[in-house]
Structure formats: C-alpha cells, structure tokens
Amino acid sequence: MSDQKQRVFSGIQPSGNLTIGNYLGALKNWVAVQQENENFFCIVDLHAITVPQDPKVLAEKIREVAAIYLAVGLDPRHCTIFRQSAVPGHTELAWLLNCVARFGELSRMTQFKDKTVRGGSDSASAGLFTYPVLMAADILLYNADLVPVGDDQRQHLELSRTIARRFNHTYGETFVVPKPMILSAGARVMGLDDPTVKMSKSAGSxxxxxxxxxxxxxxxxxxxxxxxxxxxxxxxxxxxxxxxxxxxxxxxxxxxxxxxxxxxxxxxxxxxxxxxxxxxxxxxxxxxxxxxxxLLSDPAELDSLLAAGSEKAREASAPVLRDARSRMGLG
CATH class of the missing domain: 1.10.240.10 (Tyrosyl-Transfer RNA Synthetase)
Incomplete structure (x- = not known):
C-alpha cells in the first residue's frame, strides 16, 4: 500500500468567473502536486445549481472551467478531469449519506447561514441546505485520501469525515476517512474592493x-x-x-x-x-x-475530453458505490 499513490479529490463550481484567487489558492497548487498523487479534479456543476443558474450560461461555464483546468497545466495523463453531473454515483451516494447525516449537523454549517443571511433560510433551496452532504459524497465516492481545502471549506470536510466514520461504524468499514491536504504554498486572496472578504467569482462588481x-x-x-x-x-x-x-x-x-x-x-x-x-x-x-x-474555440474537443474523464470517474467510483449500497442492504 505504501507504494500506491494517494487519491486526491477536489473541484470548483462553474458559476461566475474563475479568479486569480482560484488560481493562486487552488489550481496552481493542483498542478504542482499532480504527478505525486492519483487525482480526480471535478467541475462541480451540481453544486452550482443550489442557487438559480441560467442554463445556457451554465453550459458555457462548464466548458470554460474545463479549458482553464487544462490551460493552467493540469494534464489528463496525471489527473481525471470530469463533470460531476456526468457521474450519477455522486447523487446516489449523496442520498445514502443524507440518511446518515444529522439535521442538526447541517443546520450548524456556517456557509449555509452566511448564504441565507439576506433572503433567510425559508427562501433557500433544500439543495443549498444539504450541499455539504453532496460534498461528502463527492469525496467519499472515490475513497479520497486527501482533499485540498481552504479555510472556508474545512467545516464541510470535517462533516465528510464525521459521516464516513459514522457509516463505517454502523455498516462496517466502507469509506476512507479523508484528510485535509495542507499545501506548502497557498494564498487566501481577498476582494480588491473589500479586503475583509474573500475574493468571490460570483461577486456582483x-x-x-x-x-x-x-x-x-x-x-x-x-x-x-x-x-x-x-x-x-x-x-x-x-x-x-x-x-x-x-x-x-x-x-x-x-x-x-x-x-x-x-x-x-x-x-x-x-x-x-x-x-x-x-x-x-x-x-x-x-x-x-x-x-x-x-481550447474554447474547439468545444467538441473539450466535450470529448470531459466525456473520457467522466467515464474514468464512473469506473473508479462504481466499486465504492456498490459496496455502500450492499452494506446498507440495497445490493
């Protein structure tokens, strides 16, 4: 086992415009470590729809994120690049884990509170509330050993670890309990117009x-x-x-x-x-x-690359999902 590369999972939402914060805080570091690990780098389009999206724009942004992944230096020979929604196991495992997660745990997620501070929780989608469980499914579906996360996602990763341990205790050893990937170089980039808040790709200005x-x-x-x-x-x-x-x-x-x-x-x-x-x-x-x-000038080639990556992701994740289903009595 010591000779095997560790699995790494991470992803970015295709909403808004990817920023220098995404590059310096995540993408640049993914590139630096891609040959050391077995990597699954996802375009998390299912997370994007927890808030309303223009379908046409979303489709364009999915290709745009794929193009940026490749342009910064991610190499399909060293990492699997794919669309989350093209691997049905993400949503199926999310439901299984929804039945393991606790309502109280989700209600304490600070990001949900932050994102509903203006409209209130009553107007938020149920998807926004259960977003952390889908994130847990994303990670656990690949039995990822390591997850590169920023400070704003640490709470979600800790919930993923809690869910994995609870599932393993209840149904038997099934999931690897993931660990945060501490990168030697990472930047928390703040807003140019407001240095007290993290730079957001979905900011209005x-x-x-x-x-x-x-x-x-x-x-x-x-x-x-x-x-x-x-x-x-x-x-x-x-x-x-x-x-x-x-x-x-x-x-x-x-x-x-x-x-x-x-x-x-x-x-x-x-x-x-x-x-x-x-x-x-x-x-x-x-x-x-x-x-x-x-790359964006040839969308068919981008779509082909994403389709190939999604097939690899389905193959890699199928045994994990099959095992989880079986242990819950759904085999």
Whole structure:
C-alpha cells in the first residue's frame, strides 16, 4: 500500500468567473502536486445549481472551467478531469449519506447561514441546505485520501469525515476517512474592493475580482482601482488589510517573499506597488488566457475530453458505490 499513490479529490463550481484567487489558492497548487498523487479534479456543476443558474450560461461555464483546468497545466495523463453531473454515483451516494447525516449537523454549517443571511433560510433551496452532504459524497465516492481545502471549506470536510466514520461504524468499514491536504504554498486572496472578504467569482462588481480570463489591460485597471489603506508605507500589517492583500497576491504570483517586497517598496508609494503588481499579474495570466481561449474555440474537443474523464470517474467510483449500497442492504 505504501507504494500506491494517494487519491486526491477536489473541484470548483462553474458559476461566475474563475479568479486569480482560484488560481493562486487552488489550481496552481493542483498542478504542482499532480504527478505525486492519483487525482480526480471535478467541475462541480451540481453544486452550482443550489442557487438559480441560467442554463445556457451554465453550459458555457462548464466548458470554460474545463479549458482553464487544462490551460493552467493540469494534464489528463496525471489527473481525471470530469463533470460531476456526468457521474450519477455522486447523487446516489449523496442520498445514502443524507440518511446518515444529522439535521442538526447541517443546520450548524456556517456557509449555509452566511448564504441565507439576506433572503433567510425559508427562501433557500433544500439543495443549498444539504450541499455539504453532496460534498461528502463527492469525496467519499472515490475513497479520497486527501482533499485540498481552504479555510472556508474545512467545516464541510470535517462533516465528510464525521459521516464516513459514522457509516463505517454502523455498516462496517466502507469509506476512507479523508484528510485535509495542507499545501506548502497557498494564498487566501481577498476582494480588491473589500479586503475583509474573500475574493468571490460570483461577486456582483467586476472591480471585486481579477478573472483568469480578463484581458491584461483590464487587470491593470482593476489593480489600479483597488482599495488601499491610510498612510503610504507599503507593509503587510494588521492595520493595513488592503495593502497586505496586494502584497499577498504579488508574493503568490511571483514567488517573492513579503519581506523582499516590503524592502523593495520602502520609501515608495502605493502607486508604484499597484503598477508593478498589475504588470506581474497580467504577465502571469496572459499565457493561461491565450491557451484557454484556444481550447474554447474547439468545444467538441473539450466535450470529448470531459466525456473520457467522466467515464474514468464512473469506473473508479462504481466499486465504492456498490459496496455502500450492499452494506446498507440495497445490493
């Protein structure tokens, strides 16, 4: 067993525009470790429909995410890239696990509370409430050993671990209890217009995020308009959340340390930092954008790649689902 690669599962929703936060916090790191593990990288389209989506736009975004996965350097020889909804086992296992999860556990999920703060829980879909169980099914269906997660998903992963242990205790050893994958390099990118909230690809204001497919001049303009703090010293400190965020993005994009950047901009203003950061981000994302647009120009090829990945995912997950069904008396 020690010679076998560990299984890794992760995915991104095809809603909104994938941002530099998705790239620096997830995709870049997936690429870095893809040859070390057996990877299943999913486009989690079923999660996207927990809130209303325009069907035509959603179909386009699914292809767009697939193109970006490939453009950043994910290689189908080292990872299985597929659509969640093309593998029926995700929804079937989610129902089985819904019968194992507890209502009280789901009601304590902070993301559900955060997402329903405006409209209230009465107006939210049941899918939004049970979203964490589908996430557990996504992971457990592949007996994933490791799951790369950010801080905002740790609670959901812990629920997945709880459900796996409860199922194993009740019905016998069935699922691997997944562990969080701690990446040596990861960035928590905050909003350009509000450095107190994580950058969101679904934000209403384009000035909130840098999209991976933004044109270089658009990126430079967004960085120029990014919120700054009072004063003029370029330092990463608790009382300078906006400048700290820009330095974090700069560091994650270029590989240079925060202290190195602080030394470089000592005695210089925010304008210099923004100009150089805009150039650095535009340069880093330009080849990804070019490659993604090339891939999107041939949608049939993208669909074929996703179909092949989905077939591999179905084959890999079928024994796990069969075992879970059998242990529950549904064999």
């Amino acid at each position: 384009p000035g909130h995020y840098i999209a991976i497919l933004d044109e270089p001049d658009v990126i430079r303009k967004k960085v120029r308009r990014a919120k700054t703090d009072s004063g003029s010293e370029v330092t990463a400190t608790a009382d300078k959340p906006a400048i700290t965020n820009l330095l974090d993005i700069y560091s994650a994009t270029t590989g240079r340390t925060i202290p190195e950047l602080e030394d470089e901009y000592e005695g210089r203003g925010y304008g210099d930092l923004k100009r150089d950061l805009g150039d650095a981000v535009a340069e880093a994302l330009a080849p990804i954008r070019t490659r993604a647009l090339e």
